[in-house]
Amino acid sequence: MTRWLIISILIFPFCFHPSYSQPNHQDQDLLEIISERGQAEVIIGYPGQKAFDLLTRNVSISKVIGGRVHIILSRITAAWFTNQQYRYEIKVPEEHKGRTSARNKAEAMEWNTYPTWQQYDSIMNYYADSFPGLCRLDTIGTSINGRIVYALKISDNAAEDEEDEPDVFFSSTIHGDETGGFVLMLRLADYLLTGYSAGGTIRNLMDNLQIWINPLANPDGTYNISDTITSPVRFNANGYDLNRNFPDPAGVNPPRQKETLDMMKFLSKHRFVLSANFHSGAEVVNYPWDRWQRYHADNSWFYDISEAYADTVHNYSEADYMTMFNNGITNGYEWYQIYGGRQDYIVYELQGREVTIELDRDYVTPPGRLDDLWEYNREALTGYLENALYGIHGKVTDSRSGDPVPARIFIEGHDGDSSHIYSDTLSGRFIRLIGSGSWSLTFSADGYRDTVVTGVVAGSRQRYDLMVQMERIPDPVDTTTHSLPLLYPNPAASCINAVIPEDLRGNLNIAIYDIAGVRIRDYDIEANDGSPVIIDITAMPPGIYLVRFRNRVTGFISTGRFVVAVRH
Numbered sequence: 264m265t266r267w268l269i270i271s272i273l274i275f276p277f278c279f280h281p282s283y284s285q286p287n288h289q290d291q292d293l294l295e296i297i298s299e300r301g302q303a304e305v306i307i308g309y310p311g312q313k314a315f316d317l318l319t320r321n322v323s324i325s326k327v328i329g330g331r332v333h334i335i336l337s338r339i340t341a342a343w344f345t346n347q348q349y350r351y352e353i354k355v356p357e358e359h360k361g362r363t364s365a366r367n368k369a370e371a372m373e374w375n376t377y378p379t380w381q382q383y384d385s386i387m388n389y390y391a392d393s394f395p396g397l398c399r400l401d402t403i404g405t406s407i408n409g410r411i412v413y414a415l416k417i418s419d420n421a422a423e424d425e426e427d428e429p430d431v432f433f434s435s436t437i438h439g440d441e442t443g444g445f446v447l448m449l450r451l452a453d454y455l456l457t458g459y460s461a462g463g464t465i466r467n468l469m470d471n472l473q474i475w476i477n478p479l480a481n482p483d484g485t486y487n488i489s490d491t492i493t494s495p496v497r498f499n500a501n502g503y504d505l506n507r508n509f510p511d512p513a514g515v516n517p518p519r520q521k522e523t524l525d526m527m528k529f530l531s532k533h534r535f536v537l538s539a540n541f542h543s544g545a546e547v548v549n550y551p552w553d554r555w556q557r558y559h560a561d562n563s564w565f566y567d568i569s570e571a572y573a574d575t576v577h578n579y580s581e582a583d584y585m586t587m588f589n590n591g592i593t594n595g596y597e598w599y600q601i602y603g604g605r606q607d608y609i610v611y612e613l614q615g616r617e618v619t620i621e622l623d624r625d626y627v628t629p630p631g632r633l634d635d636l637w638e639y640n641r642e643a644l645t646g647y648l649e650n651a652l653y654g655i656h657g658k659v660t661d662s663r664s665g666d667p668v669p670a671r672i673f674i675e676g677h678d679g680d681s682s683h684i685y686s687d688t689l690s691g692r693f694i695r696l697i698g699s700g701s702w703s704l705t706f707s708a709d710g711y712r713d714t715v716v717t718g719v720v721a722g723s724r725q726r727y728d729l730m731v732q733m734e735r736i737p738d739p740v741d742t743t744t745h746s747l748p749l750l751y752p753n754p755a756a757s758c759i760n761a762v763i764p765e766d767l768r769g770n771l772n773i774a775i776y777d778i779a780g781v782r783i784r785d786y787d788i789e790a791n792d793g794s795p796v797i798i799d800i801t802a803m804p805p806g807i808y809l810v811r812f813r814n815r816v817t818g819f820i821s822t823g824r825f826v827v828a829v830r831h
Contacts, residue, residue, distance in 0.1 A: 374637065433538070668708050673707070681787055746765075
């Protein structure tokens with residue numbers, strides 16, 4: 264906003280560059296702020312790509328604006344940063360005058376104050392109790408300090424798992440001091456539940472989707488020192504940025520936090536077709552990738568849905584709201600690179616589709632602006648959910664038995680970086696969200712002939728229904744003996760090293776199944792030498808698992824078993 268930009272110019276009239284160690288008293292001031300408040304924000308000039316890559320691997324960068332890099336330091340990252348000898352400016356912490364907590368649940372549900380922790384807990388239980396047919400309260404996990412990480416399931420038959428309806432997910436405040444989305448998500452739940460009986464868009468969404476809302480992903484950061492929001496911090500109780508804590512394809516993996524592990528299990532269980540993660544500190548819709556310079560295979564689709572969100576916001580907001588970068592949208596990497604973000608994890612590992620929506624230039628939205636935030640974003644939120652109703656919807660079955668087939672669905676010449684999808688193991692259903700065009704889909708599954716369906720026409724805000732029957736390969740016999748992979752350590756608690764046999768190396772698909780035969784992970788890698796492939800098992804509960812390695816070119820398959828040990 265204009266006020267924010269003027270203040271930025273006055274405080275930061277020039278860029279800062281790494282050159283020499285700061286006077287010791289500045290480092291002491293920095294450490295004192297972190298000791299008192301739990302974090303501190305510093306600003307440096309953009310140091311160049313190589314130095315920036317080192318920074319983003321080691322500290323939490325919150326934004327890059329006008330050539331200035333904003334870094335939020337916690338007690339576990341401050342020493343590393345000061346040792347780098349950057350010239351830096353400490354941003355004076357905001358006092359947040361006027362930030363108030365509601366006196367009771369009724370006042371909190373007027374949506375112009377912030378709830379206490381007890382009021383938040385009460386509101387979430389109130390929704391489930393008051394709308395039992397439309398709402399179910401679930402638990403993603405608990406925080407380091409034992410607070411429950413809640414999620415609401417909102418649908419026309421919330422108690423049932425309706426396999427024909429896509430699962431979608433809204434989540435906010437993974438950074439505990441980015442609070443506007445917290446109240447926005449509570450108000451969205453209220454809007455859906457109270458508006459269902461009126462019909463229209465809300466009824467259509469709830470009749471055809473299973474909507475999950477997690478208003479507060481990092482309760483220990485938001486309620487940092489008490490059960491009121493008085494000094495929220497970005498990090499969890501251990502000082503980690505939870506949105507830099509997910510598995511990264513580059514192997515940048517800090518100690519996985521409890522909140523992250525719980526969220527990974529929840530996301531793997533539901534395999535959301537569409538999701539969004541709400542933040543503050545800027546006003547922009549950020550789409551993948553965050554960690555790669557190259558574009559996602561479905562970049563045009565991501566661009567279109569992001570633009571639609573921002574354009575809808577502009578129809579209801581003041582003139583200078585959500586206009587950063589390309590009129591309110593940006594590719595993540597083109598803004599600034601991060602590793603271990605939830606957005607890229609969902610898109611790469613789980614074949615979901617997620618964007619990050621920055622709601623407010625202020626980290627903590629003043630209570631007096633919470634109502635504006637709702638009015639600006641309300642129609643865009645429901646419009647974003649509608650995206651899950653479009654695209655290619657279908658089911659894959661056995662041509663003779665009619666049983667569901669868990670197939671890999673790939674668009675030759677289009678897909679890459681794990682942009683393909685899979686049909687559901689239990690139902691055979693699938694949804695491919697994709698941009699306008701005529702597409703050829705290839706369906707492959709173990710024991711079946713590949714099936715290619717051409718001329719699948721997808722259009723903007725259109726749905727294409729597709730039923731696919733796959734033919735079994737009669738009496739398949741593989742006369743070649745393939746070596747077994749070497750898995751070690753086994754049992755293990757955090758990772759398994761897999762030495763891939765030479766005749767299996769190359770473009771490799773790895774699928775992991777639990778003891779009940781349910782596929783819980785499925786992804787592609789390149790394994791071209793004798794270096795072990797590292798399988799991250801930190802999100803898996805203790806037990807026995809089957810892993811299948813399949814060369815995507817030759818079709819050769821080899822399997823192994825491993826044990827996830829009990830963690831102490």
